Amino acid sequence: MMVSTKGRYALTVMVDIAKNSNGEYVPLADIARRENLSNKYLESIIAILIKGEMLISLRGKNGGYKLSREPKDYNISKILKLTEGTLAPVNCIIQDGVTCDKAATCSTLPLWTGLDRVIENYLGGITLEDIVIGNRKKMLGDYCDKCSAL
Amino acid sequence: MMVSTKGRYALTVMVDIAKNSNGEYVPLADIARRENLSNKYLESIIAILIKGEMLISLRGKNGGYKLSREPKDYNISKILKLTEGTLAPVNCIIQDGVTCDKAATCSTLPLWTGLDRVIENYLGGITLEDIVIGNRKKMLGDYCDKCSAL
DNA sequence: CAAAATCCTACCATTATAGCAGGATTTTGT
DNA sequence: ACAAAATCCTGCTATAATGGTAGGATTTTG
Numbered sequence: 001m002m003v004s005t006k007g008r009y010a011l012t013v014m015v016d017i018a019k020n021s022n023g024e025y026v027p028l029a030d031i032a033r034r035e036n037l038s039n040k041y042l043e044s045i046i047a048i049l050i051k052g053e054m055l056i057s058l059r060g061k062n063g064g065y066k067l068s069r070e071p072k073d074y075n076i077s078k079i080l081k082l083t084e085g086t087l088a089p090v091n092c093i094i095q096d097g098v099t100c101d102k103a104a105t106c107s108t109l110p111l112w113t114g115l116d117r118v119i120e121n122y123l124g125g126i127t128l129e130d131i132v133i134g135n136r137k138k139m140l141g142d143y144c145d146k147c148s149a150l
Numbered sequence: 151m152m153v154s155t156k157g158r159y160a161l162t163v164m165v166d167i168a169k170n171s172n173g174e175y176v177p178l179a180d181i182a183r184r185e186n187l188s189n190k191y192l193e194s195i196i197a198i199l200i201k202g203e204m205l206i207s208l209r210g211k212n213g214g215y216k217l218s219r220e221p222k223d224y225n226i227s228k229i230l231k232l233t234e235g236t237l238a239p240v241n242c243i244i245q246d247g248v249t250c251d252k253a254a255t256c257s258t259l260p261l262w263t264g265l266d267r268v269i270e271n272y273l274g275g276i277t278l279e280d281i282v283i284g285n286r287k288k289m290l291g292d293y294c295d296k297c298s299a300l
Numbered sequence: 301c302a303a304a305a306t307c308c309t310a311c312c313a314t315t316a317t318a319g320c321a322g323g324a325t326t327t328t329g330t
Numbered sequence: 331a332c333a334a335a336a337t338c339c340t341g342c343t344a345t346a347a348t349g350g351t352a353g354g355a356t357t358t359t360g
Contacts, residue, residue, distance in 0.1 A: 154347085154348065154349085155348075155349065155350095156348080156349080188349095188350070188351080190350070190351055190352075191349070191350050191351080194349095194350085208357095208358085209356075209357045209358055210356095210357050210358025210359055211357095211358060211359040211360065212358085212359065212360090213357085213358070213359085
């Protein structure tokens with residue numbers, strides 16, 4: 001049930017650029033240094049974000065990467081799905097519509113479907129801006145009181 | 151973000167026994183045949199469920215496995231945690247209390263914490279009985295209308 | 301005492317994760 | 331023009347996790 005480092009770093013990159021860009025292109029090396037990640041690994045992750053149109057790149061001197069839109073217009077679910085492929089907890093609900101041949105009689109499918117909806121609903125409702133400004137109420141919701149240590 | 155086959159099969163086993171026991175011990179081979187799983191792999195998964203006190207076993211003739219309590223007294227989160235180790239989406243919140251050294255300044259931690267709570271809240275609220283009787287309202291909740299195909 | 305059944309220890313193949321290396325290409329500033 | 335700065339592209343590799351298999355020991359019942 002773990003989100004891979006790829007997904008976590010992808011989100012970290014998006015947040016880093018949102019915080020450090022000011023409309024300028026942010027070079028990879030700067031992000032890697034700030035976030036303490038290797039240039040090379042980061043490169044491969046950023047490539048995915050560009051292909052998914054989350055970032056815009058510029059080659060050459062003064063080049064780098066910047067967001068393709070406003071932080072509030074990114075939802076976290078879509079960012080993570082790019083690198084993770086899917087966020088569905090089981091294979092049978094990866095392809096929407098196409099299910100396994102035992103779906104009609106499968107007792108556990110409703111559980112996995114429900115779990116998928118809950119995850120999608122949560123991550124789809126959080127924006128990059130929420131993370132950047134630290135909107136704890138939205139991220140932690142009703143649980144905010146219980147986690148005063150955070 | 152996938153639940154492994156171990157976790158899925160563990161839940162499948164619990165449901166199978168709940169449905170086919172009637173207080174008797176259910177032999178492994180019967181479960182394997184019904185669920186179309188290999189005896190040997192199932193064996194290793196059931197061993198985990200026994201160690202976690204989810205099942206009671208009896209050796210010898212007429213032996214097998216049965217539930218250690220009523221279906222309504224199992225919550226799905228605990229069953230899955232046994233085989234999955236944790237359901238937390240990132241390492242930094244695996245050990246409750248102990249977090250990574252950058253926790254205080256980590257922008258994304260509240261997101262991962264929130265996601266963890268949402269998952270735990272959902273799976274912790276569903277019981278084995280809900281799955282056995284097919285309580286779609288509880289499992290699919292507000293989304294139940296939208297998934298008439300299921 | 302044999303058959304039925306779980307229990308235990310160890311092994312193995314495949315895939316996914318996490319990351320590295322090297323060089324090609326593009327763009328800017330001087 | 332051209333060097334420096336930067337992304338882009340192709341391919342590789344080590345480690346760990348997943349998903350499973352094998353063989354036999356032990357226990358219990360009829």
